[in-house]
Amino acid sequence: MNPTGLGIVHISLLPGFVCRTDQRIADLSDIQQRLVAALVLSDRPVRRGDLAARLWPDAPPARAGARLRQTLWRLNQATAGGLLRASHTTITLADHVEVDYRTAAALISTASGAGGAQVSGDRLPHAWSVLRHPLLTDWDDDWLVPFQEKWKLQRVQTLEHLAEKFLQRRQHSAVLELADAATQADPLREGPRRIAVQSCLCVGEVADAHRRYRRYRELLFSELGVAPSGAIPQLLRQDRERQLALTAEY
Structure with a gap:
């Protein structure tokens, strides 16, 4: 439970930074957002000196430390002190913050x-x-x-x-849905393409399977000048052989 009375505090980093409470979206400056993000991405309390060096890498340590203290004060003002837990040496997110x-x-x-x-x-x-x-x-x-x-x-x-x-x-x-999401994130990765083609073949969507492979082959050649492995052509060939065998039975 949040002792400040702000209710649940939720931090979003996917795909962009948003800090929400039960009442509103917190209006944080760019450097305040980066401070919070750095704490989110650490799985343990962060030493003040390390955090200052990360956020102000070009500043002398004393100046970076002063900027960190100023940013912390302003962040606490903006969030009623409900976001962080700080000691003399380390800083971390409060336990009630959801990310x-x-x-x-x-x-x-x-x-x-x-x-x-x-x-x-x-x-x-x-x-x-x-x-x-x-x-x-x-x-x-x-x-x-x-x-x-x-x-x-x-x-x-x-x-x-x-x-x-x-x-x-x-x-x-x-x-x-899953394979296409993986492909959107990494268009050149073959695994999700192979799985999608195999799924299409399983439900009889042969034309879609061939279309997916053709687009992947063209993309791979355009971007890298190489061809896919033989895994997907083998799936297509095996499906074709099964179809011919079924036709021969009749």
């Missing part, structure tokens, strides 16, 4: 567990809603780039993993 990025990270952990995909069909819209967005898409800070790249890889791998699991369950509408 979409951390919710998504927990979903990735669940979906990638030893038991396979634990996301049921009725939870698919929620899974898709938190995994389809990039991290702070309009920010290009140097310190943020590794987090953005890691998040992109994690969400694409998870979407592909879930698509594979739903393919095994023959839930083909979910397969295409």
